[in-house]
Amino acid sequence: MNWLTLVAAGVVEVAFALSIKPTEGFTRPLPALVCSVLGVGAVFLLSRAMESIPVGTAYAVFTGIGAVGTIAFGVLVHKDPLSLGRVLALALIVGGVVLARAAE
Numbered sequence: 001m002n003w004l005t006l007v008a009a010g011v012v013e014v015a016f017a018l019s020i021k022p023t024e025g026f027t028r029p030l031p032a033l034v035c036s037v038l039g040v041g042a043v044f045l046l047s048r049a050m051e052s053i054p055v056g057t058a059y060a061v062f063t064g065i066g067a068v069g070t071i072a073f074g075v076l077v078h079k080d081p082l083s084l085g086r087v088l089a090l091a092l093i094v095g096g097v098v099l100a101r102a103a104e
């Protein structure tokens with residue numbers, strides 16, 4: 001169950017990361033509130049997952065989901081550029097997360 005909580009934390013982390021830009025430097029109250037709630041929600045879920053998952057593994061998986069999900073969303077929705085370097089970086093992140101989980 002805690003692995004599902006950790007995956008949920010990663011998904012909320014992606015939403016949090018994507019919610020930062022619309023705040024326009026936290027000058028827009030409603031987007032800033034949404035961003036803040038998402039940030040707190042991601043950390044809350046991460047803390048719950050860490051009750052039974054080692055801290056290092058949980059954080060690596062959490063940030064890996066956040067990084068890969070945010071880049072993928074940016075490429076698919078916002079048409080961010082996707083270079084060979086970015087693809088290799090994503091592959092390394094995914095590989096590192098898998099290795100962290102396997103070495104637990």
